[in-house]
Amino acid sequence: MLTITQALVDQIVAHARQDHPDEACGVVAGPEGSGRPERFIPMLNAARSPTFYEFDSGDLLKLYREMDDRDEEPVIIYHSHTATEAYPSRTDISYANEPGAHYVLVSTADADDAGPFQFRSFQIVAGEVTEEEVKVVEAY
Template identity: 80%
Template sequence: MLTLTQALYDRIVEHARKDHPDEACGIVAGPAGTDRPERFVPMLNAARSPTFYEFDSKDLLKLYRELDDRDEEPVIVYHSHTATEAYPSRTDVTYANEPGAHYVLVSTADTDGLGEFQFRSYRIVEGVITEEEVQVVEGY
């Protein structure tokens, strides 16, 4: 199960909607070994695409150095799908290289922002996708 604060949930959704019609992407870091998402780190989609996301390689290297310096790890790796449901694509599964992370997908297919949107979380390990429950809390 993924447990995250309402504030982090809101920031992920806000980023996904702000970057629409392109896919948004980023991580939420947390203290190593805790599985507790704490620090929101939005990233630039270097692909600037409505159907694909890509972390800039220089930004990613900088991020991982920062995570090491702060004794953190990516607890959540998130991105949005702009025209499809919030379910990992084959490409998403290929790029899922953090076996301990929660992979969050937000569908922004509802572009007017008034209807339903999807916020779903998965574990992706060795190509196997397992959806998990999402619990939103006020604080830890």
């Protein structure tokens, strides 16, 4: 199960809506070993595509060094789907290389600035996708 604050959900959804019609992507880091998402880190979709996301390799290296310096790890890796449901594509599954992370997908396919959206979380380990419950809290 992913436990996440409403404030982080709001930030992820706002990023997805802001970057629409391109896919948005980013990370939520947390203290190493805690499983607690805390620090929202929106990233640039280097692919600038409505159907694919890619972290810029330089930005990603910088992020991992920064997380290492802060004793953090990626608790959530998120991105949006702009025309399909919030479920990992074959490409998403093939690029999922953080077995301990929660992979959050937001679909903006049927959304406008205030409309409905899908917010789902998955564990992706060795190509196996398992949806998990999302528990939204005000604070930890």
